[in-house]
Amino acid sequence: MSGGVGLVQTQQAVLFDEDRPLRLESGARLAPVEVAYETYGRLDEDGANAVFVCHALTGDAHAAGHHGDPSRPGWWDNLIGPGRPLDTDRFFVVCANLLGGCKGTTGPGSIDPATGRPYGLRFPQLSVGDFVTVHRALVRHLGIRRLLAAIGGSLGGMQVLQWAIDHPGEMHGAIVIAASARLSAQNIAFSAVAREAILRDPDFNGGDYYDGPRPDRGLALARMIAHITYLSEASMRAKFGRRIQDADEPRYGFDVDFEVESYLHHQGRSFVERFDANSYLYLTRAMDYFDPFGDPVQTARRLAKVDTRFLVLSFDTDWRFSTEHSREIVRTLTAARVPVTFREISAPHGHDSFLLPIPEYHRTVAGYLDRLAAETTA
Amino acid sequence: MSGGVGLVQTQQAVLFDEDRPLRLESGARLAPVEVAYETYGRLDEDGANAVFVCHALTGDAHAAGHHGDPSRPGWWDNLIGPGRPLDTDRFFVVCANLLGGCKGTTGPGSIDPATGRPYGLRFPQLSVGDFVTVHRALVRHLGIRRLLAAIGGSLGGMQVLQWAIDHPGEMHGAIVIAASARLSAQNIAFSAVAREAILRDPDFNGGDYYDGPRPDRGLALARMIAHITYLSEASMRAKFGRRIQDADEPRYGFDVDFEVESYLHHQGRSFVERFDANSYLYLTRAMDYFDPFGDPVQTARRLAKVDTRFLVLSFDTDWRFSTEHSREIVRTLTAARVPVTFREISAPHGHDSFLLPIPEYHRTVAGYLDRLAAETTA
Numbered sequence: 001m002s003g004g005v006g007l008v009q010t011q012q013a014v015l016f017d018e019d020r021p022l023r024l025e026s027g028a029r030l031a032p033v034e035v036a037y038e039t040y041g042r043l044d045e046d047g048a049n050a051v052f053v054c055h056a057l058t059g060d061a062h063a064a065g066h067h068g069d070p071s072r073p074g075w076w077d078n079l080i081g082p083g084r085p086l087d088t089d090r091f092f093v094v095c096a097n098l099l100g101g102c103k104g105t106t107g108p109g110s111i112d113p114a115t116g117r118p119y120g121l122r123f124p125q126l127s128v129g130d131f132v133t134v135h136r137a138l139v140r141h142l143g144i145r146r147l148l149a150a151i152g153g154s155l156g157g158m159q160v161l162q163w164a165i166d167h168p169g170e171m172h173g174a175i176v177i178a179a180s181a182r183l184s185a186q187n188i189a190f191s192a193v194a195r196e197a198i199l200r201d202p203d204f205n206g207g208d209y210y211d212g213p214r215p216d217r218g219l220a221l222a223r224m225i226a227h228i229t230y231l232s233e234a235s236m237r238a239k240f241g242r243r244i245q246d247a248d249e250p251r252y253g254f255d256v257d258f259e260v261e262s263y264l265h266h267q268g269r270s271f272v273e274r275f276d277a278n279s280y281l282y283l284t285r286a287m288d289y290f291d292p293f294g295d296p297v298q299t300a301r302r303l304a305k306v307d308t309r310f311l312v313l314s315f316d317t318d319w320r321f322s323t324e325h326s327r328e329i330v331r332t333l334t335a336a337r338v339p340v341t342f343r344e345i346s347a348p349h350g351h352d353s354f355l356l357p358i359p360e361y362h363r364t365v366a367g368y369l370d371r372l373a374a375e376t377t378a
Numbered sequence: 379m380s381g382g383v384g385l386v387q388t389q390q391a392v393l394f395d396e397d398r399p400l401r402l403e404s405g406a407r408l409a410p411v412e413v414a415y416e417t418y419g420r421l422d423e424d425g426a427n428a429v430f431v432c433h434a435l436t437g438d439a440h441a442a443g444h445h446g447d448p449s450r451p452g453w454w455d456n457l458i459g460p461g462r463p464l465d466t467d468r469f470f471v472v473c474a475n476l477l478g479g480c481k482g483t484t485g486p487g488s489i490d491p492a493t494g495r496p497y498g499l500r501f502p503q504l505s506v507g508d509f510v511t512v513h514r515a516l517v518r519h520l521g522i523r524r525l526l527a528a529i530g531g532s533l534g535g536m537q538v539l540q541w542a543i544d545h546p547g548e549m550h551g552a553i554v555i556a557a558s559a560r561l562s563a564q565n566i567a568f569s570a571v572a573r574e575a576i577l578r579d580p581d582f583n584g585g586d587y588y589d590g591p592r593p594d595r596g597l598a599l600a601r602m603i604a605h606i607t608y609l610s611e612a613s614m615r616a617k618f619g620r621r622i623q624d625a626d627e628p629r630y631g632f633d634v635d636f637e638v639e640s641y642l643h644h645q646g647r648s649f650v651e652r653f654d655a656n657s658y659l660y661l662t663r664a665m666d667y668f669d670p671f672g673d674p675v676q677t678a679r680r681l682a683k684v685d686t687r688f689l690v691l692s693f694d695t696d697w698r699f700s701t702e703h704s705r706e707i708v709r710t711l712t713a714a715r716v717p718v719t720f721r722e723i724s725a726p727h728g729h730d731s732f733l734l735p736i737p738e739y740h741r742t743v744a745g746y747l748d749r750l751a752a753e754t755t756a
Contacts, residue, residue: 014654060566087590094483121632125630125631131409169752182620183620184614184615184620185604185611185614185615185618185619185636185638186609186611186615186622188612188620188636188639189614189638189639189642190606190637192602192634192636192638192639192642193599193603193606193642194600195600195632196602196643196646197575197599199632200595200599201581217578221571221574221578221599224570224571224574225571227604228564228567228568228571231564233504233562233564236562236563236564236567237564239563239564240563241563242560242561242563242566242669251668252667253403253663254499254573254659254663255534256570257666258563258566258570258666260563260566260567260570261567261570264570265568265574268574281632283628285632286633288635289628290635291620294504295379296557327751330517356599364504
């Protein structure tokens with residue numbers, strides 16, 4: 001892939017302070033709130049060509065380009081750049097690290113001004129609506145009048161959904177990929193076991209581990225558990241089968257022997273280098289409670305005001321948020337006469353498909369953004 | 379359900395001793411080997427009405443009847459008893475705790491005569507073939523001439539499969555339920571993560587925890603992870619949905635809040651009361667390496683001698699060992715002209731279905747055993 005957005009920098013802005021604290025849905029107030037974000041492309045003079053990218057559970061603001069080493073691009077670099085579906089020659093693309101995250105936006109690892117020490121579990125509980133509140137403050141800060149679109153996969157898609165239904169009129173299009181309007185019991189079960197792995201790590205120390213050893217064992221286990229759900233069974237079979245690691249013969253012991261074990265260990269090890277266990281707890285818990293269509297009467301009332309048009313995408317081998325989750329979103333929106341385009345993309349990679357350059361997927365996103373742009377400039 | 383086999387006792391026998399140690403497939407020798415088993419019904423004079431029950435990963439010898447409290451029957455009590463599919467008025471039913479287990483058969487928690495202390499991880503690695511070797515010794519010990527059938531679900535079915543192909547002529551029928559001839563990469567991944575939870579528990583202490591605190595946190599986590607794979611997504615949804623535990627309103631915190639969390643916690647807690655972490659490691663690892671059809675040439679040669687007839691059963695909502703795993707067994711046996719009856723049973727309960735009194739399932743097993751009995755007495 002040639003081109004790309006090239007060298008970029010993560011920026012930071014204090015969007016809420018003691019005088020204007022962030023009010024959370026729980027009623028709690030939080031200040032200061034600093035937000036890390038990146039932008040690619042240029043904002044038009046009328047401030048109407050912006051596309052907001054919402055990241056998934058373990059993503060960050062660095063969605064595209066690179067920070068000095070072109071071989072280490074942002075997590076959605078294949079989607080964002082000149083001539084790519086989120087075409088930075090045409091669109092002003094923004095991505096921000098989530099509230100509660102650990103990559104530059106205020107989260108449980110930030111200093112609590114009341115104590116001078118990291119919040120840890122004294123950080124307030126968060127909802128997907130709270131993530132959206134912070135994104136909206138950044139949109140205002142950047143002088144964006146109205147979003148052409150918001151787009152996100154998985155937890156990113158959940159933010160897009162919440163934003164579009166809570167704040168009708170703030171975006172022309174909403175692209176919700178491999179997401180869910182409510183986690184199933186099985187989804188919550190995986191999420192709960194991953195959190196237990198962290199909470200039971202003796203180094204977790206009630207969330208106050210920033211001065212000492214970190215709960216790396218628990219966090220790595222959480223990642224390993226979750227990672228199994230990100231891949232389809234078929235892609236795991238194709239990638240690893242039952243191959244033995246670094247040897248002709250099995251060693252018949254409890255050390256890593258099968259390649260799939262080695263892969264999961266690597267996932268666990270590299271994750272603890274880049275992620276904070278407390279952030280993992282807060283963000284997964286917000287997903288568990290997410291249920292924007294929970295009250296049918298309120299949903300109907302709110303959706304009646306929505307003039308955003310939706311593109312909902314799922315992947316046929318995704319068993320974390322299967323197509324059924326997307327269909328549920330589509331059914332609810334359609335029942336309320338909100339315009340929705342739905343497509344199930346065939347791809348073997350499971351939930352992780354939303355991160356990959358799958359031609360039909362990229363064509364669909366590109367075509368949809370074209371249409372949105374044509375509609376808004378008509 | 380009326381009747382049942384009533385009060386039973388677990389018996390024990392030393393089947394291998396210093397003079398005649400157990401030779402394992404790895405080449406290691408083990409002695410003494412004591413085996414815990416139960417029997418239900420009576421052995422005919424010609425010793426040909428015996429049905430051997432092979433238990434799954436976390437089962438034990440106590441398959442039917444009760445040990446004093448009729449409200450706490452054995453794990454397969456719905457299948458075994460007078461007038462039940464394994465009809466104890468007609469059949470002599472035997473069930474033994476697995477080698478490497480922790481319910482009366484020699485395992486890593488047993489005393490190593492060389493040191494006078496529990497084996498821990500000095501216990502030798504085991505294979506499914508080793509489990510079968512010990513079962514066969516028990517069969518001889520009990521004076522059984524030839525098994526009418528061996529039957530088992532999950533890891534139990536894997537033992538039945540191994541036994542039937544390794545020792546043609548020792549059983550008339552083999553009933554292999556919700557099993558697999560080789561774990562998939564995804565199966566191994568779940569198994570690996572569950573083991574990691576144990577191995578990373580600081581109380582694991584390299585397997586030498588019998589004198590001190592036990593790795594209960596890790597073992598409970600392992601059970602919670604595995605348990606998710608035992609239930610279908612639909613049965614989890616039907617059982618728990620997104621219901622909140624003991625409260626009208628969510629508490630929005632990291633404590634148990636959803637019913638599915640409470641259920642998994644209960645599973646974890648009760649499991650550590652009855653199971654040994656080292657046994658969990660040994661038995662799951664034996665499953666990972668199980669691959670009786672791995673070498674096609676050898677498989678064809680061995681299966682040419684098999685005169686056992688097979689009943690292979692799967693459950694349509696089982697995603698741990700899906701119907702595809704059973705079809706693979708059926709394909710291999712059929713290609714070698716081994717007589718196989720295959721049925722996929724429709725049941726909503728996922729992998730756990732093999733433990734439940736599902737009418738079509740029980741009728742199928744009962745009918746098959748009838749046919750086997752008719753054939754052998756004809």
